[in-house]
Amino acid sequence: MSENRTFTIDGETIEYELVRRKMKSIRLRIIGNGTLAVSCPMRTPIYEVERAIVKNRDWIRSTTLRALEQNPKSQKREYYTGEKFLFLGVERTLLTAQNSRESVQLREDYIFLNARSLDDLDRKKKLLDKWYIQQTQQIFSQRFYAQIEKFKSLFPYDYKLKIRSMTARWGSCMINRNTVVLNSKLIYADESLIDYVILHELTHFKYKNHDKDFYALLTYLCPDWKARKKMLSNKYIYYER
Template identity: 40%
Template sequence: LKNVGQFKEVQPIKQSVREYVSGETFRYLGKQYRLRVQETTEEETVKYFRGFIYLYVKDTDNLNRKAKLMDEWYRRKAHLIFNESLERIYPLVEKYGVEKPSIDIRLMKARWGSALTEKNTILLNSELIKAPKYCIDYVVLHELIHFKYNDHSEKFYQMLYSLMPDWEKRKAILDEEIVKDL
């Protein structure tokens, strides 16, 4: 899943610096959502509701605090969604003797995921939360297959194709639509 070429290709059109103001758009699970920043005297939080992402903060001018809250929200959602994907996809490879790995999340510059076979862990790019669930499922399956074939051999791709015949379409969406917004 090395996408170095695609990532470098889109750097010049990278989105401008975030301001975390109402009306700004944020990608989540493959769709763009408008942000609504609202002042609160209660707990600061981020909520997704009816097609909007609401950012409740005590100080609407505190850029660092708004950025931190959004990052924490994305990370919580990534943990939840990525583990749901593992629960959905793992049964496809379980019959091949693949032990169920754990998931770790990290920001990565050049790949969507990595199979850490010696640690029985799948490392997923935190930016993957911006992709549709079916693309997340593709990355999870791709990494799970590495626990059977720790390479990109013909056998690896035969297994990938047999378990997810439309994997190339899912990969193309990641590489063409999601990368451009990173």
């Protein structure tokens, strides 16, 4: 449960969302629409939260600007030819055409959108959203079961995949239910990064915590996981189509 709070410092009003969690220290994040999201341990007093915000004011300002620049919603989508949409790590150019048979197709760096009316923004958005959801389900499940197949002897059970939109993490693992949850925003990253998140979560079926054994197995499954982790930037989490 998050709580919206404000406070004033040097005449400037700062708004933020506060969530209390079981954690050890205060954490600040800027989410896609430029909101400052703060999480802190259960019993941290508010003055400590505010002190952390004030201390990081420069970082908050520059990160907010960057998040807003990267967020196409702040530039208002119109779904016209030439607009760019991230898909599997590449910015694809939208090409629209009027057609009574509506469809969305990806061909190399272009997304072809056929819509009954090009003036109907809601309709175009709906078509594209539906296409993204279908692609996400298809591609994630393909990658997920391919990794399990590849390391069958290590992962011999029936595993399930769930897809969710998350704001702070790429994936999670429900160990008792043999289920991996992937962040739907991974569809903006390329396949090798999706595989890395899948392998990280699968490793949790063997080792719950991020300890030495965990990283040893992850390195076996995905030798260049460090490089992939580095490439998996926040840009994809902040991106909104």
